[in-house]
Amino acid sequence: MRALERHRKLTAIWSSEPGFRGWFSTVNHTDVGKLFLVTAFVFFLIGGILAMLIRAQLATPHSAFAGPEIYNQIFTMHGTIMMFLFAIPTFEGLAIYLLPKLLGTRDLAYPRLTSYGYWCYLFGGSMLLVSMVLGIAPNGGWFMYPPLTGPIYSPGINTDFWLIGITFVEISAMAAAVELCVSILKYRAPGMSLDKMPIFAWYALVTALMILTGFPPLILGSILLELERAFGLPFFQADLGGDSLLWQHLFWLFGHPEVYIIFLPAAGVISTVLPVMCRTTLLGYGWVVAAAVALAFLSFALWVHHMFTTGIPHMSLALFSAASTLVAVPTGVQIFAWIGTLWKGRPELHLPMLHILGFFVTFVIGGLTGVMVAVVPFDWQVHDTAFVTAHLHYVLFGGFVFPILAGIYYWLPQVTGRKRFFRLGEIAFALIFIGFHLTFLAMHWVGLLGQRRRIDTYLPEDGWTTVNLVSSVGSFIMAMGIAIVILDVVVHVLTATRGPRNPWGAGTLEWAMIIPPPAYNFASLPHVASRDPLADDPDLPLRLARGEGYLGEPREGRRETLMVDVSSGAPEALVVYPANTRLPVAMAAMTGLFFLSLLLKFYWAVPIALAGVAALAWRWVWQLGRSVDEAPAPVGHGITLPSALGADRSPGWWGTSFLLVANGTFFGSLLFGFAFLWTVAPGWPPPALFEASLGEIAVGVAALAVTVAAVESAVRTNRAGGRPLAALLAGLIAVFCVVAVCAVMMARIPAPTEHAYYATLLVLTGYALFHALLTGLMFAFLIARVRAGFTSPSRRAEFTIVSLWTKYLVLTGALVLAACQLPDLFT
Amino acid sequence: MMATLLALSGCGGPLSMLDPAGPAARDIATLWWVMLVGALLIFVFVLALVVAAFRRxxxxxxxxxxxxxxxxxxxxxxxxxxxxxxxxxxxxxxxxLVIGERLLPRDEPSVVRVDAQARRSTWDFTYPGLGRTSRNVLHIPAGRPVDVAITTADVIHSFWVPRLAGKLDAIPGHINVLRIEADRPGTYSGLSAEFSGPGYSHFKFEVVAHDPAGWADFSEDGTE
Known part of the structure; x- marks a missing residue:
C-alpha cells in the first residue's frame, strides 16, 4: 500500500462528518481540542471585557459608571469566568489536542467522553452567560462565602446560577481528568516507558490527578449550599448547627490546588517549549517531574492560608504558613531548571521565547509576593486588599497567560500548517507586558495604602486616585495587546502561507505528522526509544507515513490503536474506538435538562432528566459490546495482540478506578464536613441523636455482603464460560435491599431543616442510596448483556468494572452505617 | 516603578498600613520593608541569571x-x-512566627476589653464594665492594649484598622479576639474588610484613641 492510499483509507475511517453537522457528532480529539480552545478563548475575552469595566469603574473616585448591584455581578463573573470557564478549559483543550500527538497515538482513551465534556462545558458556561445578559448573574464574589450567599441574604436566583452552572461545567473537568489519566498511562506509542514520556505528559498527568482530588470538595460544597438554598438544610447556618467556615474549608480545599492546577500545565508548556527555543534538552527532567509531583502534594496542605484572618489559632496558622512557603522550593527547582536549560543551550529570541521571558519576570514577582502573603502577620494586613488581587494576577497571568501565549505561538504552525507572515506578535507582546506591569504593580501599592478588594467606589481623600488611574491606563494598554494577538492569530489562520513540517526543529512526536494534522494523527504508530524520537530519527515522519510502524494496515473501517503497559510501554492490547456519534451531545443536553430543572425549580422534570441520562448511559455502554469473540490480531512488527475487551484491566476498568478516586475524595470530604461540624460548629450537640435500628443494621450489612459475594461469583462463573444469571439476580435483589434500608433510614431522620446534624445524615444516606441505585442499574445491565449473548470469557471487561463499583458501594455503605452509629458511641 | 509610585503617592493616607500608629501595625510595616528588600534582591539575582544566559x-x-x-x-x-x-x-x-506571636492577645493587667458586633452597614461596640455602647465609633485609651472581641449578627465581616493592626473576621457563631493599640490619641479610620454585598464600599467605622483624661471622662460619663 502506498502512503497516499493509506492516507485516504485512514481518513475515510477517522474523519468527522463534514461541515457544521460534524461539530455535533465529532469525537476526534483534534476537533474537540480545538473547540475547547476556541470556546475558552471566547470566555477569556468576555472575562477580559469585564476586567476592563472594573478598571473603568475604579479609574476615578466617586465613579458612577456602574452601581454596586451591577458591579458586584461584574467582578464575581470576572473571577468565575477566568477560573472556571477560561483557565481550566484551556488546559483541557490543550491537553486533549496535544497529548495523543505527543504520546504517539491516535486518540484519547474515551473519544465520546471527550465530546461529552465539551458540551457540558459549553452548556454550563452558556447558563452563566445567560444570567449575565439578564442581569441576574452571581454577585457574591467568586468564592461565594455563605451566609452572604445563603438563602437569607441572597434569596435571588443569582447564586443558584453559580452553584448549578459551575457544577455542570465541572463535569467536563472530571471527564477530562479521568480520560487524561488513563490516556497518559495506557495509550502511548509502544516503547515509550514512563521515563521517556514528553515532559508535558507528566505535567498533564499530575494536573489531572489534582483535578480528580481537588474538585470534589468544591462540588460537595456547591451541592450542600444549593441544598441549603433550595430545601433549607442548614449546613452553613450557625444558629442551626451549621458553620459558614465549613464552606471556606471545602472551597479552599479545592481553591488552593486549583492555583496549581492552572500553573502546572503552563509549566508543562514552558518545559516543552523552552528547550526547543534553546536548541537543547530540558535540564533535570527527573527533578522537574519530582518537583511537579511534590507541588501537587504540597498544594493540598495549605488551603488554610486563605483563612489566616478567620481566627484559627496562631500555631496552626504557623504550620500552614510553613507549608505555604515550602511550595516555593519545588517551584524554585523548576524555575532554576529552566534557567539552567537557558545556560545549557543557545537561547534564541523567537516570539514564544519572548512570552517565556515575560513569564519569568512576572511569575518570579508573583512567587515572591506569594511568599510574603504566606507570612501570617503580613497577611493579617493585606488579606482582602488590592495587594492580594495584584499578587494573584501576577501568579495567574504570569504563570498561565504568558506560557499559554508562548504555547499558542509555538504550536500554531502545527495546528494550521502555516507559517507566520505578519509581525504583529512582537508589538502585542510589548503592549501586554508593559500594560500588565503598569496595572498590577500599581495595584500592590494601592493595596498597601488600604484599598480593599471588591469596592465599587472610593473617596478622593483616601489617597488612591493617582495610583488607580495609572492602573486603569495600564489595563487598557494590555487590552490593546490582547486584541492584537487575536488579530494576529486570525490573520495567520486565514492567510499565511504553507509552512515547513517541523519549523522549530523540535524532537517530540507532534511534529512527526502531516500538518495540519490528519484525523488519524499517525498513519502507523512509532516505536519510541528516547524522549526525543524525532531528533533521533528525522526521517521518522516519512517512515510512519509509509506504514513502517504499528497498525499500518487499516482494517474493516475500524478506528484502532494500542494499549500499553503502564511503566514499560510494551504493547498489551488492541483497542477499537467508537466512531462519530451524536450520543455525547444528546447526553450533555439531557444532563443540562437535569441542571436546568434544578435551577428553575421544576422539580417534576428532575426524574425525567435522570431517567433520560440513565437510558442514554445504557445505550452508551451497550454500543461498546460485541456479540462474537474477537480473535487476536496482528498489529505489525510481527506482534499479535488480543482485544482490550478481554482484559481484566480494560479501558473501562482504568476509567472506573480513577473516577472512584474522585468519588472517594467526594465522600471523604463529606465525612470531613460531618466531623468538622461536630467538633467546631456552634450549636452542637444536636437536640437528639439518631440511631440506625438493629433491623436496619442487620439487613444493611447482610445485603451488602450478599452483593459483593454475588458479583464475585458472577465474575468467576463468566470466566469459566458459564452464564451467571442466578448470581446477578441475587446481587440485584440484595442491592434493592440496600436501597430499601437507605430509604427507610432517610424517612426516619427527624426534621433535617432544623439541625445540620440531621441534614448531614440525610446527605450521607442519600449518597449510599444513589450508589445502590447505580449498582442496581449495573447488575440489570449485566443481566441484559448475558441474556443477549454479549459476554464470554474473552469478553469479560464489564464484569470487573461492575465488581469495582460494587465494592465501592459496600465500602461506602458500611462507612455510612458506621458514621450514623459512631458519634452515638462516643457520647 | 515602585520608586516612582512611592514618589507619586507616598506612604501616607488615612488607611495606609505603611503609616503605622500602633505597635502591631509597626511590626508588620517593618516586616514588609524587610521582605520588600529581600524580594528585590532575589528578583534582580534571578533576572541577572536569565540575562546572563543570553549574554554568555x-x-x-x-x-x-x-x-x-x-x-x-x-x-x-x-x-x-x-x-x-x-x-x-x-x-x-x-x-x-516571632512577630505573629508578639501580636497575639495575652493577659496583661492594663488590657481593656471591648466587644464589637458587625451587621451590614453598622458596627456596634459595647464596653463591658463601663455599661456603655457606641455605634460606628470605637473609643479606646491611647497607649494601652485593647482586646476587641469580634462577632457578627448577619454575614461575615472583618474588623480592620490599617494604621493600628491587622484584620480579623467576624464570623457567625464565633468570637475572635484582636489585639489593637494606638500610640497616641487621635482618630483612626477603620474598615469592614470582608465583602458583604451592596453597601460594602462605604462600610467604615472610626477608632477614637483618648488621652488618659479623655478616657477617664468617657469611662465615667454615661453619654457619648
Whole structure:
C-alpha cells in the first residue's frame, strides 16, 4: 500500500462528518481540542471585557459608571469566568489536542467522553452567560462565602446560577481528568516507558490527578449550599448547627490546588517549549517531574492560608504558613531548571521565547509576593486588599497567560500548517507586558495604602486616585495587546502561507505528522526509544507515513490503536474506538435538562432528566459490546495482540478506578464536613441523636455482603464460560435491599431543616442510596448483556468494572452505617 | 516603578498600613520593608541569571556529556533550586512566627476589653464594665492594649484598622479576639474588610484613641 492510499483509507475511517453537522457528532480529539480552545478563548475575552469595566469603574473616585448591584455581578463573573470557564478549559483543550500527538497515538482513551465534556462545558458556561445578559448573574464574589450567599441574604436566583452552572461545567473537568489519566498511562506509542514520556505528559498527568482530588470538595460544597438554598438544610447556618467556615474549608480545599492546577500545565508548556527555543534538552527532567509531583502534594496542605484572618489559632496558622512557603522550593527547582536549560543551550529570541521571558519576570514577582502573603502577620494586613488581587494576577497571568501565549505561538504552525507572515506578535507582546506591569504593580501599592478588594467606589481623600488611574491606563494598554494577538492569530489562520513540517526543529512526536494534522494523527504508530524520537530519527515522519510502524494496515473501517503497559510501554492490547456519534451531545443536553430543572425549580422534570441520562448511559455502554469473540490480531512488527475487551484491566476498568478516586475524595470530604461540624460548629450537640435500628443494621450489612459475594461469583462463573444469571439476580435483589434500608433510614431522620446534624445524615444516606441505585442499574445491565449473548470469557471487561463499583458501594455503605452509629458511641 | 509610585503617592493616607500608629501595625510595616528588600534582591539575582544566559560567550558546540549535565543539575537544581530557597524561607518563617506571636492577645493587667458586633452597614461596640455602647465609633485609651472581641449578627465581616493592626473576621457563631493599640490619641479610620454585598464600599467605622483624661471622662460619663 502506498502512503497516499493509506492516507485516504485512514481518513475515510477517522474523519468527522463534514461541515457544521460534524461539530455535533465529532469525537476526534483534534476537533474537540480545538473547540475547547476556541470556546475558552471566547470566555477569556468576555472575562477580559469585564476586567476592563472594573478598571473603568475604579479609574476615578466617586465613579458612577456602574452601581454596586451591577458591579458586584461584574467582578464575581470576572473571577468565575477566568477560573472556571477560561483557565481550566484551556488546559483541557490543550491537553486533549496535544497529548495523543505527543504520546504517539491516535486518540484519547474515551473519544465520546471527550465530546461529552465539551458540551457540558459549553452548556454550563452558556447558563452563566445567560444570567449575565439578564442581569441576574452571581454577585457574591467568586468564592461565594455563605451566609452572604445563603438563602437569607441572597434569596435571588443569582447564586443558584453559580452553584448549578459551575457544577455542570465541572463535569467536563472530571471527564477530562479521568480520560487524561488513563490516556497518559495506557495509550502511548509502544516503547515509550514512563521515563521517556514528553515532559508535558507528566505535567498533564499530575494536573489531572489534582483535578480528580481537588474538585470534589468544591462540588460537595456547591451541592450542600444549593441544598441549603433550595430545601433549607442548614449546613452553613450557625444558629442551626451549621458553620459558614465549613464552606471556606471545602472551597479552599479545592481553591488552593486549583492555583496549581492552572500553573502546572503552563509549566508543562514552558518545559516543552523552552528547550526547543534553546536548541537543547530540558535540564533535570527527573527533578522537574519530582518537583511537579511534590507541588501537587504540597498544594493540598495549605488551603488554610486563605483563612489566616478567620481566627484559627496562631500555631496552626504557623504550620500552614510553613507549608505555604515550602511550595516555593519545588517551584524554585523548576524555575532554576529552566534557567539552567537557558545556560545549557543557545537561547534564541523567537516570539514564544519572548512570552517565556515575560513569564519569568512576572511569575518570579508573583512567587515572591506569594511568599510574603504566606507570612501570617503580613497577611493579617493585606488579606482582602488590592495587594492580594495584584499578587494573584501576577501568579495567574504570569504563570498561565504568558506560557499559554508562548504555547499558542509555538504550536500554531502545527495546528494550521502555516507559517507566520505578519509581525504583529512582537508589538502585542510589548503592549501586554508593559500594560500588565503598569496595572498590577500599581495595584500592590494601592493595596498597601488600604484599598480593599471588591469596592465599587472610593473617596478622593483616601489617597488612591493617582495610583488607580495609572492602573486603569495600564489595563487598557494590555487590552490593546490582547486584541492584537487575536488579530494576529486570525490573520495567520486565514492567510499565511504553507509552512515547513517541523519549523522549530523540535524532537517530540507532534511534529512527526502531516500538518495540519490528519484525523488519524499517525498513519502507523512509532516505536519510541528516547524522549526525543524525532531528533533521533528525522526521517521518522516519512517512515510512519509509509506504514513502517504499528497498525499500518487499516482494517474493516475500524478506528484502532494500542494499549500499553503502564511503566514499560510494551504493547498489551488492541483497542477499537467508537466512531462519530451524536450520543455525547444528546447526553450533555439531557444532563443540562437535569441542571436546568434544578435551577428553575421544576422539580417534576428532575426524574425525567435522570431517567433520560440513565437510558442514554445504557445505550452508551451497550454500543461498546460485541456479540462474537474477537480473535487476536496482528498489529505489525510481527506482534499479535488480543482485544482490550478481554482484559481484566480494560479501558473501562482504568476509567472506573480513577473516577472512584474522585468519588472517594467526594465522600471523604463529606465525612470531613460531618466531623468538622461536630467538633467546631456552634450549636452542637444536636437536640437528639439518631440511631440506625438493629433491623436496619442487620439487613444493611447482610445485603451488602450478599452483593459483593454475588458479583464475585458472577465474575468467576463468566470466566469459566458459564452464564451467571442466578448470581446477578441475587446481587440485584440484595442491592434493592440496600436501597430499601437507605430509604427507610432517610424517612426516619427527624426534621433535617432544623439541625445540620440531621441534614448531614440525610446527605450521607442519600449518597449510599444513589450508589445502590447505580449498582442496581449495573447488575440489570449485566443481566441484559448475558441474556443477549454479549459476554464470554474473552469478553469479560464489564464484569470487573461492575465488581469495582460494587465494592465501592459496600465500602461506602458500611462507612455510612458506621458514621450514623459512631458519634452515638462516643457520647 | 515602585520608586516612582512611592514618589507619586507616598506612604501616607488615612488607611495606609505603611503609616503605622500602633505597635502591631509597626511590626508588620517593618516586616514588609524587610521582605520588600529581600524580594528585590532575589528578583534582580534571578533576572541577572536569565540575562546572563543570553549574554554568555559560547564554545563552538554546547557540551552535553553526562558529567556536564550532572554538574549543571547540582548547581541549578540542588544549590539554587533547593538549598537557596530553603535557607531564605526558614529565616523568614522564624521572623514571621516571632512577630505573629508578639501580636497575639495575652493577659496583661492594663488590657481593656471591648466587644464589637458587625451587621451590614453598622458596627456596634459595647464596653463591658463601663455599661456603655457606641455605634460606628470605637473609643479606646491611647497607649494601652485593647482586646476587641469580634462577632457578627448577619454575614461575615472583618474588623480592620490599617494604621493600628491587622484584620480579623467576624464570623457567625464565633468570637475572635484582636489585639489593637494606638500610640497616641487621635482618630483612626477603620474598615469592614470582608465583602458583604451592596453597601460594602462605604462600610467604615472610626477608632477614637483618648488621652488618659479623655478616657477617664468617657469611662465615667454615661453619654457619648
Amino acid at each position: 560567550p559560547r564554545t563552538a558546540a554546547p557540551t552535553h556529556s553526562p558529567r556536564d549535565e550532572a554538574a549543571r543539575e547540582r548547581l541549578f537544581v540542588v544549590t539554587l533550586g533547593i538549598a537557596f530557597p530553603v535557607v531564605v524561607l526558614l529565616a523568614l518563617l522564624a521572623y514571621g
